[in-house]
Amino acid sequence: MNMNYTAEELAFRDEVRAFLDAKLPADIAAKVKGFRKLSKEDHQRWQKILSEQGWYATHWPEQYGGVSWTPVQKHIWDEESCRYGVPRSIPFGVNMVAPVIIKFGSEEQKQQYLPRILSGEDWWCQGYSEPGAGSDLASLKTRAVREGDHYIVNGQKTWTTLGQHANMIFCLVRTNTEVKAQEGISFLLIDMNTPGITVRPIITLDGEHEVNEVFFEDVKVPAENLVGEENKGWTYAKYLLTYERTGLAGIGLSKAALTHLKQLASRQVKNGKPLIQDQTFSQRIAQVEIDLMAAAISNLRIVASVEGGGVPGAESSMLKVRGTEIRQAINDLARRAIGPYAIPFVEEEMDQAYDGEFLSDPGAAPLAAHYFNNRKLSIFGGSNEIQKNIVSKMILGL
Numbered sequence: 001m002n003m004n005y006t007a008e009e010l011a012f013r014d015e016v017r018a019f020l021d022a023k024l025p026a027d028i029a030a031k032v033k034g035f036r037k038l039s040k041e042d043h044q045r046w047q048k049i050l051s052e053q054g055w056y057a058t059h060w061p062e063q064y065g066g067v068s069w070t071p072v073q074k075h076i077w078d079e080e081s082c083r084y085g086v087p088r089s090i091p092f093g094v095n096m097v098a099p100v101i102i103k104f105g106s107e108e109q110k111q112q113y114l115p116r117i118l119s120g121e122d123w124w125c126q127g128y129s130e131p132g133a134g135s136d137l138a139s140l141k142t143r144a145v146r147e148g149d150h151y152i153v154n155g156q157k158t159w160t161t162l163g164q165h166a167n168m169i170f171c172l173v174r175t176n177t178e179v180k181a182q183e184g185i186s187f188l189l190i191d192m193n194t195p196g197i198t199v200r201p202i203i204t205l206d207g208e209h210e211v212n213e214v215f216f217e218d219v220k221v222p223a224e225n226l227v228g229e230e231n232k233g234w235t236y237a238k239y240l241l242t243y244e245r246t247g248l249a250g251i252g253l254s255k256a257a258l259t260h261l262k263q264l265a266s267r268q269v270k271n272g273k274p275l276i277q278d279q280t281f282s283q284r285i286a287q288v289e290i291d292l293m294a295a296a297i298s299n300l301r302i303v304a305s306v307e308g309g310g311v312p313g314a315e316s317s318m319l320k321v322r323g324t325e326i327r328q329a330i331n332d333l334a335r336r337a338i339g340p341y342a343i344p345f346v347e348e349e350m351d352q353a354y355d356g357e358f359l360s361d362p363g364a365a366p367l368a369a370h371y372f373n374n375r376k377l378s379i380f381g382g383s384n385e386i387q388k389n390i391v392s393k394m395i396l397g398l
């Protein structure tokens with residue numbers, strides 16, 4: 001495998017760097033690099049800049065306004081954008097429902113929804129999980145019953161990320177209870193402003209409102225909002241999951257987090273010396289860096305195989321497990337680096353504009369919250385235990 005970029009790829013990297021130097025707002029990059037919370041407005045402002053550049057929809061064919069980057073170009077974008085502090089795209093519209101609409105949706109659905117995703121008019125959320133259906137998603141119970149030209153939807157979704165901002169939700173619903181679980185599921189697009197929908201916040205360990213419960217009570221959904229065929233939703237859901245899992249390894253994010261960790265550990269003092277010179281701590285950093293380098297090479301192997309026409313298979317599961325373990329290990333070391341100052345939660349210090357006195361290092365305030373928030377990495381997108389099941393079956397043949 002040739003590990004060097006070609007001249008064209010290097011030119012593309014220069015173009016990416018020039019664009020980010022010129023267009024990435026400094027306040028947004030500072031928030032991303034400092035692990036501070038981004039507002040809805042921050043996301044929308046950056047999305048508009050990316051859309052104007054034509055670089056927002058990297059998974060779409062050009063005919064719908066996408067950009068046809070090669071796997072290596074996508075990799076370069078990922079590496080550079082993490083290094084610069086670009087916000088992660090909220091994936092539910094652009095990277096999840098859009099590929100499903102493009103592949104299985106009607107012409108009307110393509111015309112109605114794709115331009116609104118590109119322009120940022122619609123904010124989508126994902127209605128898959130339910131209180132009794134997470135890893136075992138096919139057991140979902142939210143019911144949709146066809147009545148004339150409508151479906152009547154009743155049930156509950158949960159863990160709905162950023163559902164409080166969304167005006168659209170794509171849902172898996174049960175349309176047939178008589179058949180095998182997977183064969184009675186349909187894929188519905190639902191306007192969040194329809195009467196009968198209630199969104200309730202779930203406040204997580206870090207004190208944030210990122211996820212929600214969504215309740216449906218006799219919600220009337222036009223039949224034309226069904227994607228593809230009734231009872232074929234499981235096929236579309238699985239197609240979407242291949243997009244959801246792409247990039248979950250977060251190698252670029254881990255590299256940026258490692259740089260941040262080293263800077264933080266250089267500023268902290270232990271026994272009169274910078275913490276980064278402490279033997280035990282520096283060994284821990286070295287170990288996680290070695291793990292990250294190994295994962296980065298595995299990631300490149302997959303990029304090279306996809307570039308050569310292959311399809312990412314169970315290797316993505318392996319990378320998701322290793323990648324998320326590494327990121328959680330880096331978050332843990334950052335929390336340890338500030339020691340007891342990770343305990344107090346001073347909300348004002350989390351604000352970018354705070355100009356009062358800091359309890360400790362000005363970068364310390366979000367670290368514990370970030371550590372807690374990223375416990376999610378090994379749960380969502382298919383928990384790490386489920387990924388290990390896939391690896392043991394598909395790669396190890398057990």
Ligand SMILES: Cc1cc2nc3c(=O)[nH]c(=O)nc-3n(C[C@H](O)[C@H](O)[C@H](O)COP(=O)(O)OP(=O)(O)OC[C@H]3O[C@@H](n4cnc5c(N)ncnc54)[C@H](O)[C@@H]3O)c2cc1C
Nearest residue numbers: 126127128129134135136159160161376379380381383385
């Ligand atoms: C922060 C966050 C955001 C999320 N956002 C969304 C969203 O926007 N939309 C959405 O639809 N869902 C979302 N999810 C839900 C997520 O997909 C589920 O949490 C995940 O699929 C796990 O399901 P569960 O929570 O029901 O746990 P369960 O499936 O009940 O699993 C509990 C534990 O058992 C283990 N386990 C389960 N089955 C097996 C098995 N067969 N073998 C070995 N171990 C097993 C799991 O790994 C886990 O450790 C989000 C979750 C989190 C935490």
